[in-house]
Amino acid sequence: MRTVNPEKHAARRAAILGAAAEVFAERGYDGATTAAVCTRAGVGSGTLFHYFPDKRTMFLAIVTDDLDTVTTGLERIDRTDPARALDGALDLLTADLGDPIAPGLAAAMIQLAQRDAEFGATVVAKDESTRATLAEIVAAGRESGVFESAVDPRRAARWIVALTDAGYLISDDEEFDPAEDGAELRRIVAAYLGRRAGTD
Amino acid sequence: MRTVNPEKHAARRAAILGAAAEVFAERGYDGATTAAVCTRAGVGSGTLFHYFPDKRTMFLAIVTDDLDTVTTGLERIDRTDPARALDGALDLLTADLGDPIAPGLAAAMIQLAQRDAEFGATVVAKDESTRATLAEIVAAGRESGVFESAVDPRRAARWIVALTDAGYLISDDEEFDPAEDGAELRRIVAAYLGRRAGTD
DNA sequence: GCATTAATAGAGTAGGCACTACAACAATAA
DNA sequence: TTATTGTTGTAGTGCCTACTCTATTAATGC
Structure with a gap:
């Protein structure tokens, strides 16, 4: 044996x-x-x-691992303080900004998701849970007055996710600096939501 | 004959x-x-x-046409009024937001640009001219006081481009609405630059 | 009408692809 | 040691790819 x-x-x-x-x-x-x-x-x-067993399974193993890290991380976020919750969510979403293979992997994902219905569905599902969490955080922040802009929580959630995705796309740029540009991304989100000064 | x-x-x-x-x-x-x-x-x-002659030439013909439309359009923008210039630039950059093939084409571009050095160089060149124009507009707006946030013009230009790219990424979403989300994109940029109310 | 030649279709070709069959190897349990 | 079984590399295999060759069609100038 x-x-x-x-x-x-x-x-x-x-x-x-x-x-x-x-x-x-x-x-x-x-x-x-x-x-x-x-x-x-x-x-x-x-x-x-x-x-x-095949190439597709290999790719799914890579990608779903990454996606799961984000979604499960988001579920564990303490949402009592909207400002802190937003920070935590952005930390998770921008965690791999310094990873040089991130932009290429993201592009490959988009490509396959468009053709492979099953894979596309899982990506959409993960994305949906991310958006839902973010929308809740934004809504809570608006109610408590921490975020002062009159944004629609769902639309805002979609744009915040899109913005972090955009970060990955430009992260292979020469001028890109993970720390500096990560901070800039937060500034954009803060301005967008009308985040009150002194809460960051 | x-x-x-x-x-x-x-x-x-x-x-x-x-x-x-x-x-x-x-x-x-x-x-x-x-x-x-x-x-x-x-x-x-x-x-x-x-x-x-070959597949690559076909792809280049499609993509460079699109890119040229944007870059030549940007060159022709009247930059006397920064606020108007920004609006015009965003119009150009978001012109194809309703086009259903835009997101896929963008992903394909990113993919090939990463491997094909010559193609990558032309994409970077076009991108650079877009950024330069936007950076000038942002700098002028800050000087004239139309944009009140203390942003670095070059970094802001990169992020504005990234933001429009993000728009294309989410434009194949069910919930996406070209008009509504185009407006939301402008709101994000306006908040980011600290655009004074009443200038839009 | 006739000559010329661009335009077109479709069969064909060499190479590259994901994936398999199989034989050899190596690590464990007895 | 020996039997057993997971692990590994090599040499395929058939399919699909970008691209070519060639015969045919049809549009033009005279």
């Missing part, structure tokens, strides 16, 4: 996923070849398909 | 480009097949490659 070594298995799997994420980010979903992933991960194709 | 009919040639070429734009938007650059373009345009592959 021989038993499985779950640690080694998980480590190898993670290494392949890391290499795959880089390739997907650089070449997009269709542009990424399994051969390129094998080369970068330093494994043969037999090994690759021993760990993952 | 027989001469070329430039009108018919141009018309056919435009028809193929239109079909190609749809396919590129739906499937991304690598996902789009020339066969799919042929089917949608209703031509054989021989015809397709009679009009375009």
Whole structure:
């Protein structure tokens, strides 16, 4: 008999996923070849398909992990103070702004979501929960008077998510600085919501 | 003898480009097949490659046309009044917000720009000229006191472009409304720049 | 009408793709 | 050691890709 070594298995799997994420980010979903992933991960194709049944599953594993981190994080946010809750939400949404593969991965996601109905549905679902949480925070902030602008909470939530997405798209720019531009993003959101001075 | 009919040639070429734009938007650059373009345009592959030497040239023709429209438009903007100039620039940047193929095309652009150095350079160049124009408008507005926030003009220009890009990203959403959300985008920019009330 | 040649379709081609079959290997349990 | 079984690499396999070749059609000038 021989038993499985779950640690080694998980480590190898993670290494392949890391290499795959880089390739997907650089070449997009269709542009990424399994051969390129094998080369970068330093494994043969037999090994690759021993760990993952197909290319699509590999991509889903990368992306849904990232999305889950955000959505579960948002659920755990303490919403008693709207200003703090907003800060926490923005922290989560902008957590990977410094990651160089983030913009490419985001573009690949958009691409596949448009064609793959099942994948698109899961992305929309995750997005919806993010928006719902943000909308609640915005609504609470307006009621308590912390946010003074007359924004529609749902529309505001959509735009805040879009704004963070936009951050990822420009994050491969030479002039982009994760810290500075992260702060700028917060300033834009604060101005948009009419956040009272001294609450940040 | 027989001469070329430039009108018919141009018309056919435009028809193929239109079909190609749809396919590129739906499937991304690598996902789009020339066969799919042929089917949608209703031509054989021989015809397709009679009009375009290869797939890449086809994509460049679509994208550079779009980019040129924006950059040349921005150059022609009357910059005497910063508030009006900003409005005009935003009009140009958000002109295609209602176009259903815009988000897919944008994603395909990002994807190819990351891998194709020459194409990436032209995209960056166009982007740079857009940013430069916006930065000038923002700087002028700050000097004249129309924009009251202490923003860095270049950074603000980058984020305004990012914000319009964000608009395209969410424009395939069910809840998206070109008119309403276009207005919301202007509100965000106005709040961000601290635009004095009554100037819009 | 006739010659010329642009325009077009469609079969064909070489290469690259995701994925598989399989043999060899290596780690464990007895 | 030996049997067992997860793990790995190599050499495919058939399909799909961008693109080409060639024969045919049809529009023009004389």
